[in-house]
C-alpha cells in the first residue's frame with residue numbers, strides 16, 4: 076500500500092532575498108567588497124535572490140549574472156536613484172530613462188519593474204518621509220531596514236503605513252559591509268525568476284525575517300559608516316564620478 080503522503084506536493088520553501096545592497100562599484104560610497112565578493116557571500120549564506128542597488132549606477136552585466144547563476148543566486152538588476160534628493164530603489168528599470176522627479180518616476184512603472192521605498196522614515200534628508208504618502212501610488216513596496224535595535228527603530232512608521240494601506244513590506248540590509256548581510260532579509264513565496272518574485276511581492280506574499288541589532292553592533296556599524304562616508308568624501312576619483320552621475324543620472 077502506497078502512503079498518501081507520497082502524493083502530496085512538497086511545498087517549496089520561500090526564497091531568501093535581499094534587494095538593497097551596495098558594492099565597491101558604487102560611485103558614491105567607499106565599499107571594501109566587490110559585486111562578485113558579495114554574490115559569493117550571499118550564496119554561502121543561502122540567499123536565493125539579491126539585487127545590487129548602487130547609487131546612481133547599475134552594477135549588472137552578463138558576467139555578474141552568470142557568476143550569480145553558477146552559485147544558485149538570482150541577480151536582479153537594480154539601482155538606488157536620488158529623486159528630488161530622496162532615495163528610491165528601482166529594480167529592473169527600463170533602459171535609457173532619466174528620472175529627475177517623482178513625475179518621471181511614474182513613467183518607470185511597469186510590471187517588469189519594481190519600485191521600493193528604502194528606509195522611508197529614517198532620519199536624514201535622503202529618506203522619503205513626507206514624499207512617501209504624497210507619492211504612495213508610485214511604489215510597490217516599503218523597506219524594513221536592518222539598522223535598528225530594540226530601543227531605536229525608525230522602521231515603525233513604515234510598518235504602520237504598510238498595515239494601513241495593505242502595502243507589502245520587504246526586509247533589506249542596505250549593506251555597506253558584509254557583516255550586515257543576513258541581519259534582515261525577505262522570505263518570498265515565489266519561483267526563482269524575476270517575474271515570479273515581483274508578482275509575489277506585489278501580492279504581499281513576502282515576510283520580513285529580522286533581528287534587532289545589539290546596541291554595540293549598531294554603534295560599530297554607525298561608526299564604520301561615518302568613517303566610510305568621510306573616506307568617500309576625500310576620495311577625488313569617487314567625488315568626480317559622483318558629480319558626473321549627479322549631472323546626468325541615466326539608467327543604462
Ligand SMILES: [Fe+2]
Pocket residue numbers: 095097155193249
Ligand atoms: Fe542604499
